[in-house]
Structure formats: structure tokens, C-alpha cells
Amino acid sequence: MSSATSQVPDSSGRFGPFGGRYVPETLAFALDQLRAEYEAAKADASFQAELDRLLADYVGRPSPLYHAERLSRRLGGAQIFLKREDLNHTGAHKINNTLGQTLLTLRMGKQRVIAETGAGQHGVATATACARFGLQCVVYMGEEDIRRQRPNVYSMKLLGAEVRPVTSGSRTLRDAVNEAFRDWMSSVGTTHYCLGSVMGPHPFPMMVRDFQAVIGRETRRQAMERFGRLPDIIVACVGGGSNAAGMFYPFVDDAGVQLIGVEAGGRSLTPGEHAATLSRGRPGVLHGMYTYVLQDDDGQTSDVHSVSAGLDYPGVGPEHSYWKDSARAVYTACSDRQALEAFDLLARTEGILPALESSHAVAHAVQLAPQLPTDKILVVCLSGRGDKDAHEVARLRGEQY
């Protein structure tokens, strides 16, 4: 039995020792305002009803729990089920969160929304929600990510958002987060920062988890209806960790359900070659939170690498740090190569192109399933679709199409 509980965070935003609010004073009032507004909205039945209606009619929820029969047979072990977040409007789980935060933005009377994005999925989901409600939208995206996730960049523009390239540092997700925070430092009175993962200062890790928890709640219900019991194992990829947190959270108090987070193992586990924060990092402070981070001995953030732009991040949501240290979830890593192999395998056996992020979770399931009996139920959170990655996969393989 682990000691982790679903009754976190406390009022100061702590998940055990992790979390908190390490931000410049300028942002304190906006975080207080957001927390108060979120608490009011949570207690307001009409807010939840409006969000539920949008999730049903606009996003297309509930997303199916699909039995990957050919893949399961091929691997010859546990039965693999895919929670199809890739079938959501905009092609990933990110929209669950952006609709919730957009409704909060309207409640706060703010007219402008900013966001960071890595793979572009959160950027597209934010641009979509802003278009749906007539809000101005600015998305910060690292130049390197703009290059490797081009299709999403143009989608954001089509949706009326402004995409601002970030040229500082490693030009990836971490730098996009920095720029979004800097924008917010100046615009905090009129702008909401729609953070895309279960990270950053309180209340973001809690609020984003709550918005994403629809994934796990549906999975629970679908498992009970279908199998009359809960799954044995649940696997999800972890960058900042929002799809995993949303999937895991409704199962945290069910000790019989094993939770496995899969990080980006990159090219190797040499520093700078991966983004396996929980597997290889240590607790520290980054982007407003106390959590596992990849840093050098002087507290400077390390360079990270992943083939997937959405996992290419040197921090992780504080609740994952809490689950790791309390052993409620285990965290492992898959390499770029394993993720690309899983990408191909799922495409060929099931006719589903998974996002490179989600391919990490699939890759771990591929390793795990053959070691388990055929009556075990293994659920993989298929957090997004891989159409956005087709071009980058071709480039990596030197293929013309």
C-alpha cells in the first residue's frame, strides 16, 4: 500500500513537499485571482454543466476505450486497450484543459489568452477554444518546435491565433514557457495564461489535473461497464505530465491498479540526450514549482532532447514527483528509437498513427504486455494523433514523399 492520496494539494499548492508557487511577486495577484475563480467555478453547477456540454458536443467525449486486438494478439500477452484521446476535436487531450481555462478566462472578464506550446497540440487547442469564444490568442513556440511541428503552426494561424517564435535558449518548450511568463508579467491585468500542463505555480497543477481527470473518470466507467472491474495496469507518457495526471488521478486511491508513466529517454541517458526528468533528475525549482528537474550542480537548467517536441521538457508536474516518491506510480523511459518503432507498429497493426509523445506509452506497453498473462487488462492513454509528426518522421528517416 502506498501512502499517496487523492486529497492533494493543500491550500498552499503542496503535493507532499512538491509544488508551491515560486514566481515573481507581479504574478501573485493573478494566481490568487485564478485560484479564487476556479474554486467558485468548481462550486458552480452551471460551470460544470457548460463544460460537460462542450466536452460532449464539441470535443466528442466520451472518447472510446478501444481494444487493440491485433496488437494484443501479436504481442501475445495482456489485452491492450487504448484510451482514444487522439479522437478528440483537435486531435489530443489538450482541448479538455483549454476549454476549462477559457471558460474561467470569461468568468474573470479577461479578453486575451496566451499559451506556450511544444508539439503545438496545446497551442492548437488554445487557439481553438479562443476562436470558439472570441478571445484574442497569442501562442509562444520555440523556433526548433516550429520547424518540426509545422502543420500545427499553420493550423493555429488559420484559427486566428498569433504564433510568436521563441529564439532564446534551446528554442523548445522550456523557452516558450519562459516567454509566456514574461508576456504575463506585463499583461497580467487583462490576460490569462492558459498553461498547458500540470506544471507551473499553484493553482495550475491542480486545476489542469482536474480538467484532464475526465480521461481517468471515463476510463473507470468504461472498464466497469465492459469488464466489471478496473484495469490492472495503466500506462501514459509524461512530459509535463497532463495526460498522465488526468488518467492516473481517478485511480490513485485504487491500490490494485498499477500506474506507469513513460518519459522521453531520447538518444541515450547521458545528460543532454534525454528528457527523463523523474527517472534521472532530482528535486529543485523551475517555472514556479518545486519538483523533479534536470539541472546542473549550480541550479542551471540542463539541455534536454526528445524526438517528440511535447516531451522535450526539463521539469515535470509536481504531483508526479509526489506519486514517484510515495511509490504510487512508477516512472520509466523509452528511447527515441523505441518510440519510433511503436509508432510504426501501431500504424501497421491497428491503422492508428499515434503522436510521437503517445508512442512512448505504446512502446512501454509493447515491452510489458508479452510478460503478462492474457487475462490482464493494460490501458494505454493514446494522448494524441500522429498526423502532425508524419513530416518529421520522414525527415528523420531521410525519406521523400
Add this chain to the structure above:
Amino acid sequence: MSAVDLLFAQLRKSGRKALMPFVTAGDPDLAFTAELLREVVARGAALCEVGVPYSDPIADGPVIQESYTRALGRKVTSTDVLRCLSELAPQLGAPLVTMISYAIVFRRGLEHFVAEAKQAGVAGLIVPDLPVEESGPLAAVCRRNDVSLTHLITPTTGWERARRIADASTGFIYYVSVTGITGERTELPPELAGNVARLREHTPLPVCIGFGISRPEHVRRLAPVADGLIVGSAIVRRMAEAASGNRAEVLRQIGQFVAELVAALGSD
């Protein structure tokens, strides 16, 4: 009492104000940092703020970001910075405070870092990403070591909260002039002087104003309501030339700029 407390006590007694230049440590190298600090003190700076380079400074505009990036490109660490300051501090003739991210302080270890800073002659810390509700552990360590811990108050801080921050601060309070990041501004908010005057009625601590201050006329206008004025990006922008150009000329220009700002304080 830290050297910061002593300095402001003396200044208040004689009705004078402090000019506090901010310089990035290690841009382009620590030898230049030491020369620059000596130069600005010779030109009348009452205390100096030394920025310890950090990889993810979310409160900083492009000028200071780029300066940090140049320093980190030369592999400057917080240990190197403190070693440089320890050689400089005894003969500098003005207290030193450091602007440093909590990411670095935490990684080095609170006790370890503060003791090392104290030993290096650092009189105070400004930790821009450590809001008052998270500051208890570091405040306790600073108190034990008699190192001041300056908190920031901003235009978005309500009065209740401002009082709480003032109570938790030692040395001086850093009043942030604008809702935004560091960087030179042509105009400063019209309500700034009034807000600072009001804050000073609520706290016995000295109040220094920073962010955006970049011209002698800013200094002239704000000196009457503050205990000190902090000038960062306007100096760091001039430092950028030192990487490629004539160091002596950069020192001379910054020295002259600081002298103009000091003259605009209207004291002495």
C-alpha cells in the same frame, strides 16, 4: 545589523539617497565585473547589485537575459561569482547585494549558500522568484547569518499583502516600478511616486525603486520619494560592448553614466 542596514541608516541621517547599479556577474568575464564594480563605486554608487547568471530568468527582459546567456556561455557559476566578490568586497567601500534565482540557492543548499555568500562579503540577497509565502526557510537562514533578504513589492501587490511583505523583509524593500519585466523605459507610470510615498508611510524599512529607470530625469523625479534607485538594463546594455570592444572605453562610459545619475539624486 547587516552592512545594508548600516548604509541606509547613515544615508537617512544625512538626508541622502542611494544609487544602486545592477551589473551582471561574468559578462564578459569576472575580471571585468570586478573592474566595473570598482568604477561605479568610485563614481558614487552607494551599494551595488550583482546579478548571478541564471538560465531561465522569467522576470528579465532581453538585455539582462542576453547578458546572462553570455556569462553562462563562459561557464560562470555562482561559486565563481562569490569567489570574485570575496576578493573585491573588503576594499570596495560599498555594500554588495546579489540578485539570484531561488533555483540556484536551493540547488546549492540554503545554509551552504548563505554562509558562503556571507563569507564572500555579500550583505544581502534579492531572490526575484521567491514570493513571501515561500520565503520562510531562506529568511530564517538569512536572519541567523545577518544577511538581509529583500522582497519585491509591485504595482499588482495589494496593500494588505504589501504590509506582509514589508514585515518579512530586511535590509530594504525593492519596489518594482512597472507591471512587467526588467528593461529600460522612456516613461514611468505617473502613479509611481505616490505609491512609493504611501508605502514608506507603512514601513520603517528603506524603499528602493527599480525596473525601467534609465535616465537622469527618472532619478531626479523619483529620488525625493525613495531611499534609493536601482538602474540595471541601462548599464547592462552598455556592458554588452565589452565582449568585443574596448573595455577601458566601456568602463569610462558606464562610469560617466553613473556619475550623471548620482548627480541627479540631488544629494551630496
